[in-house]
Amino acid sequence: MTDASVPQNVAPPPAEVPDVDLYHAHSWITKYVFSQDAKVIAIQYAGTAITVGILALVLSWVIRLQLAFPGAIPFIDANVYYQSVTMHGMIMVVYMLTAIFLGGFGNYLIPLMVGARDMVFPYVNMLSYWVYLIATLVLVSSYFFPGGPTGAGWTLYPPQSILTGTPGHEYGIILMLVSLILFIVGFTMGGLNYVVTVLQARTRGMTLMRMPLTVWGIFSAAVMALLAFPGLFVACVMLLLDRTLGTSFFMPSLVELGERKDYVGGSPILFQHLFWFFGHPEVYIVALPAFGIVSDLISVHARKNIFGYRMMVWAIIAIGVLSMVVWGHHMYISGMDPWFGFFFAVTTLAIAVPTALKVYNWVLTLWHADIHFTTPMLFALGFLVTFVNGGITGLYLGNVIVDVPLSATLFVVAHFHMVMGIAPVLVIFGAIYHWYPKITGRMMDERLGKIHFWITFLGAYAIFFPMHYLGVLGMPRRFYEMGETAFVPASAATLNIVITVIALAVGFAQSIFFYNLFKSLKYGAPAGGNPWRAASLEWQTPETPPGHGNWGKHLPVVYRWPYAYSVPGAPEDYLPQNAPPVRGERSP
Amino acid sequence: MTAEPVTTEHVTTELNLRSSLHGMVADWSSDQRSFKSASWGKAMMWIFLVSDTFVFSCFLISYMTVRMSTTVEWPHPSEIFALEIGGKKIPLILIAIMTFDLITSSGTMAMAVNFAYARERRKAAILMLVTAFFGAAFVGMQAFEWTKLIHEGVRPWGNPFGAAQFGSSFFMITGFHGFHVSIGVIFLLIIARAVWRGDYDVGRRGFFTSRKGRYEIVEIMGLYWHFVDLVWVFIFAFFYLW
Numbered sequence: 083m084t085d086a087s088v089p090q091n092v093a094p095p096p097a098e099v100p101d102v103d104l105y106h107a108h109s110w111i112t113k114y115v116f117s118q119d120a121k122v123i124a125i126q127y128a129g130t131a132i133t134v135g136i137l138a139l140v141l142s143w144v145i146r147l148q149l150a151f152p153g154a155i156p157f158i159d160a161n162v163y164y165q166s167v168t169m170h171g172m173i174m175v176v177y178m179l180t181a182i183f184l185g186g187f188g189n190y191l192i193p194l195m196v197g198a199r200d201m202v203f204p205y206v207n208m209l210s211y212w213v214y215l216i217a218t219l220v221l222v223s224s225y226f227f228p229g230g231p232t233g234a235g236w237t238l239y240p241p242q243s244i245l246t247g248t249p250g251h252e253y254g255i256i257l258m259l260v261s262l263i264l265f266i267v268g269f270t271m272g273g274l275n276y277v278v279t280v281l282q283a284r285t286r287g288m289t290l291m292r293m294p295l296t297v298w299g300i301f302s303a304a305v306m307a308l309l310a311f312p313g314l315f316v317a318c319v320m321l322l323l324d325r326t327l328g329t330s331f332f333m334p335s336l337v338e339l340g341e342r343k344d345y346v347g348g349s350p351i352l353f354q355h356l357f358w359f360f361g362h363p364e365v366y367i368v369a370l371p372a373f374g375i376v377s378d379l380i381s382v383h384a385r386k387n388i389f390g391y392r393m394m395v396w397a398i399i400a401i402g403v404l405s406m407v408v409w410g411h412h413m414y415i416s417g418m419d420p421w422f423g424f425f426f427a428v429t430t431l432a433i434a435v436p437t438a439l440k441v442y443n444w445v446l447t448l449w450h451a452d453i454h455f456t457t458p459m460l461f462a463l464g465f466l467v468t469f470v471n472g473g474i475t476g477l478y479l480g481n482v483i484v485d486v487p488l489s490a491t492l493f494v495v496a497h498f499h500m501v502m503g504i505a506p507v508l509v510i511f512g513a514i515y516h517w518y519p520k521i522t523g524r525m526m527d528e529r530l531g532k533i534h535f536w537i538t539f540l541g542a543y544a545i546f547f548p549m550h551y552l553g554v555l556g557m558p559r560r561f562y563e564m565g566e567t568a569f570v571p572a573s574a575a576t577l578n579i580v581i582t583v584i585a586l587a588v589g590f591a592q593s594i595f596f597y598n599l600f601k602s603l604k605y606g607a608p609a610g611g612n613p614w615r616a617a618s619l620e621w622q623t624p625e626t627p628p629g630h631g632n633w634g635k636h637l638p639v640v641y642r643w644p645y646a647y648s649v650p651g652a653p654e655d656y657l658p659q660n661a662p663p664v665r666g667e668r669s670p
Numbered sequence: 671m672t673a674e675p676v677t678t679e680h681v682t683t684e685l686n687l688r689s690s691l692h693g694m695v696a697d698w699s700s701d702q703r704s705f706k707s708a709s710w711g712k713a714m715m716w717i718f719l720v721s722d723t724f725v726f727s728c729f730l731i732s733y734m735t736v737r738m739s740t741t742v743e744w745p746h747p748s749e750i751f752a753l754e755i756g757g758k759k760i761p762l763i764l765i766a767i768m769t770f771d772l773i774t775s776s777g778t779m780a781m782a783v784n785f786a787y788a789r790e791r792r793k794a795a796i797l798m799l800v801t802a803f804f805g806a807a808f809v810g811m812q813a814f815e816w817t818k819l820i821h822e823g824v825r826p827w828g829n830p831f832g833a834a835q836f837g838s839s840f841f842m843i844t845g846f847h848g849f850h851v852s853i854g855v856i857f858l859l860i861i862a863r864a865v866w867r868g869d870y871d872v873g874r875r876g877f878f879t880s881r882k883g884r885y886e887i888v889e890i891m892g893l894y895w896h897f898v899d900l901v902w903v904f905i906f907a908f909f910y911l912w
Binding site for chain 2: 348
């Protein structure tokens with residue numbers, strides 16, 4: 083790879099692209115509302131995502147209350163329960179996690195981390211947010227239509243999703259599909275921006291192999307999203323036609339309530355293929371940015387370069403490529419040729435290799451490091467634990483023979499909440515604590531942050547870890563109530579109550595975070611430009627928070643990678659990416 | 671144990687493979703830009719087209735799946751897409767004309783790109799208008815075809831000739847493609863106007879984006895237009911010829 087005898091950090095070649103001419107806002111509206119500045123768009127994206135995320139959190143309480151105290155709360159009937167399950171899942175996966183990682187962190191961090199003034203097409207970037215907002219409003223508006231939102235489950239499997247037995251079949255399902263189509267259109271505009279900014283708008287000296295892993299994670303996720311969302315787009319268009327025009331793409335001929343429907347000859351399995359062709363990469367669209375961010379948090383707060391940077395990059399790429407060919411493992415129990423099951427099981431288990439490589443590298447980065455137990459670091463460590471836990475249960479479920487009995491149980495709920503619920507959410511919290519000083523110029527309260535971490539981490543563990551046991555006991559997921567089920571012992575009901583109580587408590591405890599977030603805006607300690615003494619480029623802006631155009635008069639010039647911590651001979655224990663080379667330095 | 675003599679040929683191929691792999695990685699990860707000859711706009715259009723390829727692929731694969739999974743026989747395309755001209759049924763004649771029309775428009779588009787780079791803006795604008803005309807004609811013929819089929823009783827939910835999915839897939843896929851062509855025509859007209867006025871000579875700023883445009887936008891428009899043509903070739907092959 084790099085020859086050590088060749089000095090890497092000599093002055094980079096001159097600029098290939100002339101400096102961009104930026105749109106300068108003239109009024110309050112164009113500066114803060116219809117803004118073309120990626121940093122403002124990022125905050126709009128994140129704010130919207132967190133707002134719908136809170137709605138989804140409340141919906142999870144509805145689910146938990148029903149599971150613990152079936153029938154005790156009058157307004158939770160079967161329809162409300164299924165609607166809550168559906169909206170909770172869809173909002174969390176698509177409108178919250180995807181939007182906050184790519185639209186929120188992507189918009190804020192990509193231009194700053196690669197040394198650009200803004201995204202390459204700020205106007206398109208602005209449109210992306212507004213289309214996303216409309217998509218969100220369309221989805222939430224389904225609560226105000228007769229019949230309410232759809233209760234089809236977040237996978238929206240036909241035929242049941244559009245038949246009259248499912249709540250929200252009147253308007254809810256239509257609004258859901260329209261909202262998803264809008265989301266994809268909006269995301270495509272943003273995603274193209276993220277990808278092109280990373281590929282074509284880096285500053286002098288910023289080679290791809292000098293980018294922070296955060297950028298690598300978000301970039302790979304954006305590429306995957308551009309390739310995976312088409313599957314969902316097509317599935318939504320066809321399902322919408324089945325629902326509104328009465329086409330039979332996914333609908334076989336069937337009898338409903340003694341009446342023969344007009345549908346004939348469609349293939350419900352086709353929907354599942356299209357859905358999961360999006361659905362599985364979606365897991366990694368959420369996970370890869372989390373991987374990237376956590377690498378940076380660990381490296382900065384352990385004052386050590388990330389272990390095996392190149393392998394980390396290749397692992398991200400390998401995970402991205404492999405995740406496009408594993409979607410069938412969601413369909414083991416849909417009826418599948420055993421050879422396909424074999425193929426998908428092999429690819430699924432193969433993903434464990436690059437993923438494990440990343441986990442080892444995180445652990446080896448921590449090995450003999452100068453670990454600072456700051457709030458971001460705690461969240462990063464919490465991520466490691468939950469992610470390994472969720473990853474290992476993923477190996478169980480990736481095997482056809484283990485998946486078949488477990489697939490319809492709470493084991494799957496436990497697995498995916500560990501691996502793509504709790505783990506990415508911990509990273510989001512850690513990232514907010516980490517970059518808040520750059521975004522606002524003030525520190526968040528460390529003491530409140532630590533209280534928030536321990537409640538969230540231990541609480542989330544207490545919620546989802548027992549669910550594995552419930553799953554192994556055979557407790558089915560998505561059931562409104564168990565009734566007289568012989569194979570589920572009475573003690574399971576007790577465990578369900580415990581889980582619910584903790585879930586309510588952990589949910590309310592998030593108010594500590596929001597209190598901290600808003601209080602620190604005004605009362606937080608002034609942060610200065612680089613409170614964590616981090617080496618990556620976003621901390622080296624001339625102003626904090628970064629001004630319009632990010633870099634003042636001159637774009638920064640990059641001389642080394644973003645992990646130059648504890649460099650021998652350097653004046654401090656870190657060397658910023660844009661600091662001139664030190665004698666004898668061998669940073670890549 | 672004696673060492674096997676290593677042939678130099680073997681060594682050089684191995685070395686070449688390694689160095690070319692490294693060269694590829696080095697090129698891709700090089701300073702500032704990964705695609706040295708592509709501007710931001712061109713790179714963005716290429717990546718969008720890759721994404722759009724996935725959309726059309728999903729549509730076409732879904733169409734093939736329902737065509738194979740449906741229980742009723744699929745209508746015969748050469749009979750359905752036939753026109754009666756002078757008392758004779760000529761199969762696929764309209765589609766042949768539409769395809770010829772669209773491929774011709776690709777030719778005029780390519781000429782427009784050439785003239786745009788040569789800064790002959792009147793010629794470029796006129797050729798773009800010709801391209802837009804061919805595109806509009808294509809959409810018009812498509813509307814004619816839709817009308818004819820609808821008169822014959824083809825509906826998205828069923829038709830008198832066979833499998834219901836025939837009408838569903840036909841209207842969905844040709845509709846989605848026709849939508850792409852229509853969008854293309856609109857943008858061709860907008861850009862042709864800008865070229866005609868000489869916006870890219872005087873560096874006039876865009877109405878929405880407030881950025882200065884360049885003649886390269888004609889080529890980016892051309893990328894989209896050729897893509898839409900290429901997609902049509904696949905729809906033609908898979909829908910009308912199969």
